[in-house]
Amino acid sequence: MANREGNTLKFQELPTEILIHIFSYLDEKDFYALQESCKQFAQIINDEELWKNLFMSRIHTRLFPSFSRSSKYSIEYVERNRGLSEWRHNRAVKTKYTVATQNIHNQLEKVVFEYPRCACYSDGVIMLVQLYSKRRKDRLTYMPCTTPQGCSTMHFNINAAVFGRYDGRVFGKLLTSKSYLSPVTEFNNMHSSPVTAITTAALEDSSEDWCVSGCEAGQVIWWCGTKQRKALQLSKKPILRLALHKEMTVVLDLNKIYIIQNMENISTLDVPADLQLSSAQIQFFKVDFGGKLLILADTSRLYVMSINSDQDFGFTRSLHFPNSIQNVFIDEATTKKTQDSMVAGGDGCYVGILTRDNSVMTINIRTPGSSLRIQTKLTFQDEVHACQVNNLVLVCAFSGTLGIFDAANGAELRVVRKTEKFPQFLDISHGRMIIGSGNVLHYLQYADSDVVNRKPNSSQRNKSIKWNEVLHSQLDIYEEDERSRQESLSRANLLREKFVGDLDDEELQLKIALMESESLATEQVEVNEDELLRRAIEESRLSFEGNQLIEDEPDEALLLALRQSQEEEERRRTARRAERRMAPLGEFQTPDMSVSSQVEVDTSFNEVSTENTFLTGQYGHLNHDEEMELARALSLSELR
Structure with missing residues (x-):
């Protein structure tokens, strides 16, 4: 590079303004290498003007909502990119909650999400979810909250549910009270006409629960708990809308806007x-x-009015939309924080507008000037069911899909699939989302909650803790549904193993048949022939004693064999009697006639008798024991 005199210029010798402009097109990671190259580059990189130019090159403005709450643009830029990276890359930990109402067909009417709490309202029940709790059973708290009859208006937030009736009476239920089972309580006073508007204030730093209500006759009453604190007659027209935060109350009727302090x-x-x-x-x-601003809109025009009594009170800006306005949503968390113009970006606040042509736009309503300017505009082919915005991202819910975009420039960060088919509720808070429909809510977590508290030498421990949290969160999704299914499956398996089993399961049937075969073989080995014979004799004896008749007639050949056996036995007995008569008395008692020989004779007799008894026992004749007794009696009588 040469100057007018023809001398060559080094890159470092370029004017600082030009170097800042060139560096503004680089990425953050490139700065770390540049600042190590020379001191001049290190000074430029530490210059806040460079970081302001970085915002100009990427989002085309230096005014935006603050993410780091720091006055330095360098810190804001780094922290903002870190937050966007969490939404882009972190794993989505999803937890499913099904709200059990008195009627299973009832759907959720209101959902309020302020991390770490989420409150859901359905007619008859309120579910309060403590998302920071590790155990699922400690997360859910159900509270009865039946809507009073004749209710004309209601408001629900994270701290209370309040109701106004047509007869001017006001009711409420505090969610911060420990008595969760207490019913809806009537306040200690009432309006003179039907209640037309009511709201509560969710103040984290206050121990008191405030509520304000307005009626058809233009009266406004402030309540603390269930007791009246102040009443004002503002007009003779019905009160249409109310808003309350700390000591400021905004009241709207048909013609006037009332800003009331204290x-x-x-x-x-x-x-x-x-x-x-x-x-x-x-x-x-x-x-x-x-920012002390009021946003009003109809279906075609948006108005932003200053309600700051100390500066620009009543200053109004408006913006016209060619397509009908379907929804207006605002960064609720930022609206509750007092604007600090000294932080990087001027501490802006985003408002989102959804129009009929499925276009979503964001506007920084805290930007100074005489007109409103659209920061980003995204147009989609699919129908947008719900939208939310915070100081970092814009979230759009489609049918079965969730789109997450950079709220400052509209760049797509990620697409989440397999979500609600017709999403009705969507809210975001601290890098986390609630999306749901009917009586089902899904809690999605993208932010790394351990980044701030992470210690240098505890990386493995933090990874383990994070993995456990992810694991338990994933298991919570199907815990209740899977428990009953696993129990029934386990019972079925036990019954199948204990009894017959599944007839269609061939492998199990073969196993059972093999076990039965082995058992039968073992029994056959253990039971010898004598035991089988004894069982047969015992069955024959029982049959004879019980006078059991057989159904089939005996075979003639078998009867003939039986008679022949009896005749043969009778001849043997007669022959033995004759021999005993002829033998000398002393010969019978000689030593040759030993006990063993007598046992042998008796054994042979028992063999014949047993065979005959087995046959006669089946056909009603004498059994083996009776025949033995008869033979012994005859022998003894003959010996005498």
Whole structure:
């Protein structure tokens, strides 16, 4: 590179402004190498102007919502990229919650998500979810909350559910109370006309629960707990909308806007003329308490009005949309924080607009100037069912799909599939999301909650803790459904193994048949022939004693053999009697006639008798024992 005199210039000798402009097109990781090359580059990289130019080159503005709450653009840039990287790369830990209502067909009416708590309302029950709890049984708390009869309006947030009736009475239930089973309580006073608007304040740093209600006659009452604290008659027209945060209350009727400080100091503004036609003309009502701005909208125009009594009070900006406005949503977490213009980006606040042509736009309503400017615009082919925005990302829920985008420039971060087919509820808080429909909620976690508390030498321990959290969260999705299925399957397996089993399972049937065969073989080996014979004799004796008749007639050949056997036995007995008569008495008692020979004779007799007894026992004749006794009696009588 040469100058006008023809001398060569080094890259380091370029003006600082040009170097900053060139460096603004580099990535953050390139700066670490540049600052090590020379001191001049290190000074430029540490210059805040470079980091401001980085925002200009990427999101085309230096005004945006703060993520790090730091006054340095360098810190904001690094922290912002880290937060976007978590949404882009972190694993989505999903937990499913099914809200059990009194009627299974009832659906959730309201869902409020402020991490680490989520509250769901359905007619008759409130479910409070403590998401930081490790055990699932400690997370869910069910509280009865039956809607009072004649209810004309209600409001529900993380701290309370309040109801207004047509007769002017006000009811409420505090969710911060330990008595979860207590019923809805009536407040100690009432309006003179039907309640037309009611709201509560969810204050984390306050021990008191505040509520404000308005009626058809223009009266406004502040309540603390269930007791009236203040009442004001503001107008003679019905109160349409209310908003409350700390000491500021915003009240809207058909013609006027009332900004009330500390329930006493009242400032008024006129409602834009286009919105005064009817009470249904105002479709959307949002309040940015941190920036002291009021957002009103109908179906075609958005108004942003300053309600800061100390600066630009009543200053109004508007923006027209050619397509009908379907929804207006705001970064709720930012609206509750007081704006600090000294932080990087000016501490802006995003408002999102969904139009009929499935276009989603974001606007930084805290940007100074006389007009509103659209920060990002995304148009989709698929129908957008729900949208939410915070200081970092824009989330759009489609049928079965969830899109996450950079809220500052619209860049796609990730697409989550297999979500709700018709999503009704969507909310985001601290890098986490709630999406649901009907009575089912899905809690998705992308942010790494251990980044801040991570210690240098505890990487393995933190990985283990994170893995356990992921594992338990994944198991919680199917824990209740799978438990009953596993129990029934286990019972079926036990019954199959204990009894016959599944007839279609060939392998199991072969195993059972083999076991039965081995058992039968063992029994056959153990039971000898004598035992089988004894069992047969015993059965024959029982049959004879019980006078059991057989069904089939005996065979003639068998009867003939039986008679021949009896005749042969009778001849043997006669022959033995004759021999004993002829033999001398002393010869019978000689030593040759030993006990062993007598036992041998008796044994032979027993063999014949046993065979005959087995036959006669089946056909009603005498058994073996009776024949033995008879033979012995005859022998003894003959010996005498």
